Amino acid sequence: MRGSYRKRRIQLPPRFGHFKPAGVPKRFLEKIDLTVDEFEAIRLADYEQLEHLEASEKMNISRPTFTRLIEKARGKVAAAIIEGKELVIEGGNIDFVNTLHHCRECGEVSPRSVDEDAEDCPDCGSPNVEDLAWHFSGRHRGRRGRIR
Numbered sequence: 001m002r003g004s005y006r007k008r009r010i011q012l013p014p015r016f017g018h019f020k021p022a023g024v025p026k027r028f029l030e031k032i033d034l035t036v037d038e039f040e041a042i043r044l045a046d047y048e049q050l051e052h053l054e055a056s057e058k059m060n061i062s063r064p065t066f067t068r069l070i071e072k073a074r075g076k077v078a079a080a081i082i083e084g085k086e087l088v089i090e091g092g093n094i095d096f097v098n099t100l101h102h103c104r105e106c107g108e109v110s111p112r113s114v115d116e117d118a119e120d121c122p123d124c125g126s127p128n129v130e131d132l133a134w135h136f137s138g139r140h141r142g143r144r145g146r147i148r
């Protein structure tokens with residue numbers, strides 16, 4: 001089934017998908033979902049320091065849509081670090097251009113095109129390599145409901 005808006009293009013999956021305040025047991029934490037497209041907006045505007053127009057073109061969305069997206073994303077990250085919430089990156093109507101292959105044995109991360117199959121780790125030779133674009137591509141979605 002199609003979403004109600006076109007897919008947002010993501011250059012690279014997040015390397016880490018889960019952040020929490022140190023020293024607080026998970027059961028006491030409220031969770032905030034940052035969608036992968038919100039994460040990408042922060043990466044492009046605040047990390048790569050791109051102008052909103054350029055960033056919006058990379059994501060295949062309009063500039064006003066990008067501006068709304070980055071404002072929502074910043075609000076969530078701010079709430080997480082100020083209020084001490086668990087921040088989980090997941091979901092979004094997204095399409096990856098590139099991926100990262102992450103070795104679960106040694107932690108090596110290698111950039112790849114999304115068309116390439118995961119091979120044994122180039123560093124340690126382990127076959128236990130996960131494709132992070134696959135991990136973040138929405139198959140783990142559902143159940144959690146709407147974002148606060």
Ligand SMILES: [Zn+2]
Nearest residue numbers: 103106121124
């Ligand atoms: Zn490895």
